[in-house]
Amino acid sequence: MFDIDKWQEIFSTIQKNKLRTFLTGFSVAWGIFMLIVLLGSGKGLENGIHSNFDADAANSIWIFPGQTSKPYKGIQPGKYVRFTNEDYERLKREIDNLERISSRYDIRGNDLISYKNEYGSFGINTVHPDMEFIENSFPIKGRFINNIDIEKSRKVAVIGDLVEEALFKNGKSPIGEYIKIQGIPFKVVGIYSENSNNDGERRRVYIPISTAQMIFDGGNRINNIALSVKDMTIDESKQFEERLKASFAANHNFDKEDDRAIFIRNNQENIKEFQNAFQGIRLFIWVIGIGTIIAGIVGVSNIMIIVVKERTKEIGIRKAIGATPWSVVSSVLQESILITSFAGYIGLVLGVTLMEIIAKNVPADSMMFKNPEIDMSVAISATILLIISGTFAGYIPARRAAKIKPVVALRDE
Amino acid sequence: MIELKGLHKSYITGNNKLHVLKGLDLTIEQGELVSIMGSSGSGKSTLLNVLGILDSYDKGHYKLNNTLMSNLTEKKAAHYRNNMIGFVFQSFNLISFKNAMENVALPLYYQGVSRKKRNKIALEYLDRMGLKNWADHMPNELSGGQKQRVAIARSMISKPKVILADEPTGALDSTTSLEVMDLFREINKEGITIIIVTHEKDISERTNRIIYLKDGIIESEFISPRKISETVGTYRN
Numbered sequence: 081m082f083d084i085d086k087w088q089e090i091f092s093t094i095q096k097n098k099l100r101t102f103l104t105g106f107s108v109a110w111g112i113f114m115l116i117v118l119l120g121s122g123k124g125l126e127n128g129i130h131s132n133f134d135a136d137a138a139n140s141i142w143i144f145p146g147q148t149s150k151p152y153k154g155i156q157p158g159k160y161v162r163f164t165n166e167d168y169e170r171l172k173r174e175i176d177n178l179e180r181i182s183s184r185y186d187i188r189g190n191d192l193i194s195y196k197n198e199y200g201s202f203g204i205n206t207v208h209p210d211m212e213f214i215e216n217s218f219p220i221k222g223r224f225i226n227n228i229d230i231e232k233s234r235k236v237a238v239i240g241d242l243v244e245e246a247l248f249k250n251g252k253s254p255i256g257e258y259i260k261i262q263g264i265p266f267k268v269v270g271i272y273s274e275n276s277n278n279d280g281e282r283r284r285v286y287i288p289i290s291t292a293q294m295i296f297d298g299g300n301r302i303n304n305i306a307l308s309v310k311d312m313t314i315d316e317s318k319q320f321e322e323r324l325k326a327s328f329a330a331n332h333n334f335d336k337e338d339d340r341a342i343f344i345r346n347n348q349e350n351i352k353e354f355q356n357a358f359q360g361i362r363l364f365i366w367v368i369g370i371g372t373i374i375a376g377i378v379g380v381s382n383i384m385i386i387v388v389k390e391r392t393k394e395i396g397i398r399k400a401i402g403a404t405p406w407s408v409v410s411s412v413l414q415e416s417i418l419i420t421s422f423a424g425y426i427g428l429v430l431g432v433t434l435m436e437i438i439a440k441n442v443p444a445d446s447m448m449f450k451n452p453e454i455d456m457s458v459a460i461s462a463t464i465l466l467i468i469s470g471t472f473a474g475y476i477p478a479r480r481a482a483k484i485k486p487v488v489a490l491r492d493e
Numbered sequence: 494m495i496e497l498k499g500l501h502k503s504y505i506t507g508n509n510k511l512h513v514l515k516g517l518d519l520t521i522e523q524g525e526l527v528s529i530m531g532s533s534g535s536g537k538s539t540l541l542n543v544l545g546i547l548d549s550y551d552k553g554h555y556k557l558n559n560t561l562m563s564n565l566t567e568k569k570a571a572h573y574r575n576n577m578i579g580f581v582f583q584s585f586n587l588i589s590f591k592n593a594m595e596n597v598a599l600p601l602y603y604q605g606v607s608r609k610k611r612n613k614i615a616l617e618y619l620d621r622m623g624l625k626n627w628a629d630h631m632p633n634e635l636s637g638g639q640k641q642r643v644a645i646a647r648s649m650i651s652k653p654k655v656i657l658a659d660e661p662t663g664a665l666d667s668t669t670s671l672e673v674m675d676l677f678r679e680i681n682k683e684g685i686t687i688i689i690v691t692h693e694k695d696i697s698e699r700t701n702r703i704i705y706l707k708d709g710i711i712e713s714e715f716i717s718p719r720k721i722s723e724t725v726g727t728y729r730n
């Protein structure tokens with residue numbers, strides 16, 4: 081099959097028929113280019129918007145206390161609901177598909193934190209060990225808050241990498257050092273980082289909730305509970321929310337229809353809705369992408385038909401001097417394969433290059449567009465599809481042209 | 494060399510059937526220089542195309558070099574066209590995007606001769622045609638006479654048994670026509686059979702045997718005056 085002389089013959093034909101080569105190549109290159117830009121942009125958009133969710137576990141549910149808005153069993157509306165450790169313990173008991181749970185107590189007063197002479201204002205989060213997985217705050221050095229810290233109310237802290245950057249300018253490892261929160265020293269036991277657009281997520285200081293309640297006059301009060309449950313459908317998730325509400329209503333004496341008594345933020349639901357929306361966008365992109373490919377196929381096919389027609393006389397001459405039908409068909413096809421593969425490759429390279437330029441010029445913290453990664457297997461399959469259809473489209477007229485009698489092919493128009 | 498017996502050929506266009514060759518009998522020996530004459534539409538080209546296996550025939554038989562030319566596979570037909578027959582057309586039929594040398598070399602490509610070798614051979618043939626310096630010119634840069642000489646070189650390069658020329662001088666002025674005829678005579682001296690279709694008397698007079706075609710049969714046949722004078726000359730000496 082690999083016959084240098086044949087390829088030389090094909091190359092010289094291609095070289096000397098530039099317009100025809102360009103037209104065939106262009107429709108393939110354009111199709112692939114458009115497909116890549118389309119798929120890449122879609123992915124970039126999806127990644128960009130998705131990055132806004134990344135901060136927290138996708139299936140986390142957050143519960144905040146509110147103020148009643150309906151009278152209940154003789155109690156006037158306007159009562160503040162207060163969460164305590166008992167709520168945390170109860171949820172831990174009641175929810176059977178619970179994955180992670182953590183409660184939080186908000187320290188009153190300023191959030192100024194110091195290390196030696198450096199000061200900074202950071203978010204202080206008082207948590208249970210599970211918060212590591214709810215916030216996706218994974219330690220990159222040392223460890224996260226653990227159960228012993230909670231039991232013994234240890235004065236330990238896990239800080240974000242941006243906190244380290246801000247306070248530990250002397251380059252010293254923060255692990256084992258003491259930072260002061262409202263004047264009270266906490267030993268740094270870990271540094272975490274998060275894969276997030278939002279710097280705030282990496283400028284937090286985690287301390288054990290038990291320690292915070294003890295030191296900062298919290299008693300058994302907590303300000304919110306975050307938890308995650310094993311994967312649920314949207315419907316299951318909604319029902320779960322209802323059960324949560326009912327449980328709090330029963331224990332805190334409010335009407336379970338009262339939607340201001342407690343607030344539930346259900347990330348699972350948000351994510352699912354987002355995913356559904358993106359399924360729509362993805363479908364849309366695919367429809368357009370397939371349309372582009374079909375346009376490419378039609379383009380290549382038309383051009384191949386014209387090419388063969390235009391070459392009928394040449395084919396007649398070649399046959400008159402001894403070309404076999406197969407040599408005619410195979411050279412038309414090899415030419416088409418060569419052009420479409422090369423053009424497909426060009427389209428691939430141009431598309432990928434454009435997407436890379438776009439990716440470089442989009443601000444890193446963009447909430448709309450991020451990592452327009454291209455599914456190479458799709459791009460390559462599309463190229464192969466175009467090559468095959470170009471070949472096929474060329475094959476039928478080429479075979480017909482190769483079969484007609486030389487006299488007919490040679491007849492002067 | 495060439496033997497036709499009761500050859501019939503019709504063209505069918507739509508519902509019409511045009512009977513063009515109506516039982517031709519013709520024998521041409523190896524090394525002959527023959528012209529076929531006849532008025533326009535008398536079937537000269539049709540006959541030549543059948544002889545060149547560019548077209549099929551309906552009835553009778555055609556033997557080329559003692560081989561019956563019927564029911565050939567495309568591959569076989571291609572093989573005979575490539576090895577036995579050289580064709581020269583009125584409209585030259587050079588490939589427009591190939592230069593003179595590449596056009597001449599093309600039949601050897603289909604014989605699997607390497608590029609280098611066939612280009613070298615093509616240059617030799619162009620040299621014989623006096624076109625060595627035009628080897629890298631494209632057809633549209635050549636005059637009619639030059640194009641026809643390129644086409645003749647192409648028809649010769651595969652050392653065919655027979656060269657078929659359909660009105661080879663039809664598109665040329667009279668001086669060039671006579672030059673081309675001299676070329677054919679020269680090639681014929683090497684033993685290659687040459688059959689030329691023409692309707693010009695002074696062209697046919699430069700061949701050795703003249704066949705008149707009329708209404709699809711051979712009306713008459715002559716030894717050309719030149720051949721007679723040559724023969725007589727020989728006799729006299």
Ligand SMILES: Nc1ncnc2c1ncn2[C@@H]1O[C@H](COP(=O)(O)OP(=O)(O)O)[C@@H](O)[C@H]1O
Pocket residue numbers: 504505506511513531532533534535536537538539540
């Ligand atoms: N492919 C064809 N289909 C139909 N009729 C044809 C075809 N080729 C030639 N003819 C007709 O056959 C007749 C003989 O044609 P041709 O052999 O070309 O004549 P000549 O070469 O002697 O002028 C003409 O009447 C011509 O119109």
Ligand SMILES: [Mg+2]
Pocket residue numbers: 537538539
């Ligand atoms: Mg004719």
